[in-house]
Amino acid sequence: MKRFEYLEARTVRQAISMLQRHGENACIVAGSTDFLVRWRAGVWNPDHVINIQRVAGLSRITYSGRNGLRIGALATIRAIEQHAAVRRYYPALAVAAASFAGVQVRNLATVGGNICNASPSGDMIPALLVFGSECKIVGADGERAVALDKFFTGPGQTVLQHGELLTEVRVPVPARNTGSHYIKHSPRGAMDIATVGVASLVSLDGRNGPCAEACIALGAVAPTPIRAYSAEDSLRGQALTQDLLIAAANLARDGVRPIDDIRGSAEHRKEIVGVLTRRTLEQAFNAATSGPLTFNEQRRLTVQAAF
Amino acid sequence: MKKQLQITVNGELRQALVEPYYSLLDTLRDEMQLTGTKKGCDEGDCGACTVLLNGKPVCSCLVLAHAAHDAEVITIEGVANGQELHPVQKAFVEHGGLQCGYCTPGIILSTVGFLESGEEPSEENIKHALGGNLCRCTGYTKVIESVLVAVKATNQESEE
Numbered sequence: 001m002k003r004f005e006y007l008e009a010r011t012v013r014q015a016i017s018m019l020q021r022h023g024e025n026a027c028i029v030a031g032s033t034d035f036l037v038r039w040r041a042g043v044w045n046p047d048h049v050i051n052i053q054r055v056a057g058l059s060r061i062t063y064s065g066r067n068g069l070r071i072g073a074l075a076t077i078r079a080i081e082q083h084a085a086v087r088r089y090y091p092a093l094a095v096a097a098a099s100f101a102g103v104q105v106r107n108l109a110t111v112g113g114n115i116c117n118a119s120p121s122g123d124m125i126p127a128l129l130v131f132g133s134e135c136k137i138v139g140a141d142g143e144r145a146v147a148l149d150k151f152f153t154g155p156g157q158t159v160l161q162h163g164e165l166l167t168e169v170r171v172p173v174p175a176r177n178t179g180s181h182y183i184k185h186s187p188r189g190a191m192d193i194a195t196v197g198v199a200s201l202v203s204l205d206g207r208n209g210p211c212a213e214a215c216i217a218l219g220a221v222a223p224t225p226i227r228a229y230s231a232e233d234s235l236r237g238q239a240l241t242q243d244l245l246i247a248a249a250n251l252a253r254d255g256v257r258p259i260d261d262i263r264g265s266a267e268h269r270k271e272i273v274g275v276l277t278r279r280t281l282e283q284a285f286n287a288a289t290s291g292p293l294t295f296n297e298q299r300r301l302t303v304q305a306a307f
Numbered sequence: 308m309k310k311q312l313q314i315t316v317n318g319e320l321r322q323a324l325v326e327p328y329y330s331l332l333d334t335l336r337d338e339m340q341l342t343g344t345k346k347g348c349d350e351g352d353c354g355a356c357t358v359l360l361n362g363k364p365v366c367s368c369l370v371l372a373h374a375a376h377d378a379e380v381i382t383i384e385g386v387a388n389g390q391e392l393h394p395v396q397k398a399f400v401e402h403g404g405l406q407c408g409y410c411t412p413g414i415i416l417s418t419v420g421f422l423e424s425g426e427e428p429s430e431e432n433i434k435h436a437l438g439g440n441l442c443r444c445t446g447y448t449k450v451i452e453s454v455l456v457a458v459k460a461t462n463q464e465s466e467e
């Protein structure tokens with residue numbers, strides 16, 4: 001544990017200039033839930049820690065039928081879980097938040113921290129991916145937008161340059177007749193990180209029409225969270241049946257090359273990808289045809305599936 | 308370099324000179340002598356260090372002390388009203404919601420935070436609210452029973 005100096009930024013611009021002034025050995029913290037654990041373990045050793053929690057306006061969550069959902073980087077996982085529009089229009093995101101650690105961590109952990117930490121198992125990431133989210137990044141030279149599926153470059157690695165901040169996540173309005181779901185498989189339920197996490201979204205062309213859009217995102221089975229493109233392609237344009245959903249789930253399973261680690265073997269992870277892809281697709285399809293379940297019903301299917 | 312900070316702890320404005328890397332947990336225990344808040348794991352897993360930060364349950368081991376500057380914190384020392392135990396504390400004492408007691412301050416604060424959040428106090432929601440508090444002794448059955456008793460007591464109080 002190396003001692004560090006502690007700084008606070010009140011504006012995005014101030015945070016950026018602090019990062020520039022103190023160079024590569026300075027780091028941002030938001031909720032500090034990843035930071036303090038890594039620092040105590042001696043893995044992260046910054047000289048300067050720049051807390052951005054007091055930057056005004058960055059914890060807002062807003063929804064409008066025109067602009068969709070805008071989640072400030074400092075919004076906590078708990079605030080996302082409890083937000084009425086998130087529960088209503090982005091159920092996969094609400095249940096992903098509910099499957100994330102205990103309440104005491106969710107009240108601290110931010111969505112920006114979850115994304116920038118770039119863990120392959122980050123629970124918010126698959127759910128944000130299936131809705132086509134985009135990241136707003138601000139640096140000394142202005143701002144840029146990067147699609148979330150282009151944001152990650154490896155475990156713990158992102159497109160962020162030193163001196164840049166993630167300030168907002170933008171999530172488009174889902175099409176009509178859309179359903180979505182997330183399931184986290186972990187031996188200890190919400191209290192451990194995911195062995196595998198799967199989010200699926202299905203949009204239908206009319207309530208009983210063919211599949212207009214299918215998105216499947218997988219966590220903890222590759223160096224970054226990934227989309228299951230071939231499985232998605234197999235569904236678009238089709239009149240969905242149980243057999244098609246199973247075939248898509250098998251494609252997702254056969255397409256992944258996970259690793260063995262303490263939480264599961266590669267073979268086990270592959271099987272789980274198949275099972276969870278099928279279950280999340282079924283749930284998303286049902287919600288697209290018959291409307292969503294209540295939050296508590298969905299949460300039971302998300303967290304309990306883990307035990 | 309140590310810096311001055313101020314935190315309203317249990318309704319009282321407290322000041323301390325604290326290292327930049329200190330946690331809120333270490334500040335409460337070592338600088339303010341409030342040792343009711345426990346350190347189990349120091350990495351967010353056990354919930355023994357739970358306090359209310361601006362009304363919400365958090366793991367105080369995951370909060371940088373200076374990040375809590377100007378905040379309001381409630382610890383287990385501030386839950387009772389003088390000699391009168393809080394209904395949640397009473398329920399745990401009377402219904403065997405604790406054995407060794409190490410996890411208890413954290414569980415009480417999570418429960419108080421949950422009951423004040425306005426969420427429907429169903430057994431299912433209680434279990435989700437306490438998922439971040441580990442207990443090695445009770446097996447949780449008595450813990451959940453005690454919370455349910457506290458819910459009833461609180462409802463009766465508000466009806467009277």
Ligand SMILES: Cc1cc2nc3c(=O)[nH]c(=O)nc-3n(C[C@H](O)[C@H](O)[C@H](O)COP(=O)(O)OP(=O)(O)OC[C@H]3O[C@@H](n4cnc5c(N)ncnc54)[C@H](O)[C@@H]3O)c2cc1C
Binds near residue numbers: 109114117166190369
């Ligand atoms: C007990 C425990 C349980 C956990 N359980 C889960 C779980 O179930 N699922 C899960 O996904 N994660 C889990 N985590 C991991 C962690 O809580 C999350 O990754 C969390 O979202 C991180 O957010 P934070 O605000 O605390 O990040 P911090 O620790 O403050 O920062 C994390 C990283 O992101 C960078 N960063 C933060 N915000 C920004 C920004 N706006 N712009 C640029 N860089 C930024 C920081 O520099 C740092 O590198 C758990 C952690 C603990 C301690």
Ligand code: FES
Binds near residue numbers: 352
């Ligand atoms: S000591 Fe903070 S969670 Fe265990």
Ligand code: FES
Binds near residue numbers: 410411441
């Ligand atoms: S009573 Fe001993 S740890 Fe809970």
